Amino acid sequence: MSRKQQRGEATVETVLDAALRVYAQAGDQGLTVGAVTKASGVSLGSLYHHFGSVDGLLNALVMRWLERLLGELVKALEGTRTAHTGIRALVGAYFDFVQEQPDAARLLHSAYADRQGMADGQRLRDAQEARLSPLAQWAQRYVDAGEIAPLSGPLIESLVLGPVTAVARRWLSGVGDVDLDEAAVVLPDRIWRSVESAGAEPK
Structure with a gap:
């Protein structure tokens, strides 16, 4: 696995960990792009690159x-x-x-x-x-x-x-x-x- 792939996987894990924390505190209605980027420290562009949308993020979290x-x-x-x-x-x-x-x-x-x-x-x-x-x-x-x-x-x-x-x-x-x-x-x-x-x- 290349370093780029490793960084990508690490970013995905960071976002998913943060998304669960946000979900636990605010439910799916509170799971907004702003809340997740703030909790994870990951950029908006990176979040959209890996998940496409908030629904994509939530689906990935469920899976x-x-x-x-x-x-x-x-x-x-x-x-x-x-x-x-x-x-x-x-x-x-x-x-x-x-x-x-x-x-x-x-x-x-x-x-x-x-x-x-x-x-x-x-x-x-x-x-x-x-x-x-x-x-x-x-x-x-x-x-x-x-x-x-x-x-x-x-x-x-x-x-x-x-x-x-x-x-x-x-x-x-x-x-x-x-x-x-x-x-x-x-x-x-x-x-x-x-x-x-x-x-x-x-x-």
């Missing part, structure tokens, strides 16, 4: 943290030997991420991220294919082994991660009526029951 979350979920599956223990590991890793990176988690669970997912869901999934494939392969392996019911990949994903994202959103809202540590204990068994195949036993 950055989505990739990191998916990476944590994939890592959590390593070493698990059953579908049930895999579900437990996924739930735990998701909630750990939310508690350790609350600002990024609020962005990923925001109305903006939801709108982007609805408007451009296929492109987002295509961009994260390398991260999503291990999760799909993990589920399919246990479908083939008879541990998980023979459901479509998207339906399995919804049954496993749907309750997790719902609890995460509630916790991130600041209402204070959800304990993520308690949810990490309770949810895996409930999720397992929704996807287990007939006759499968939790392990």
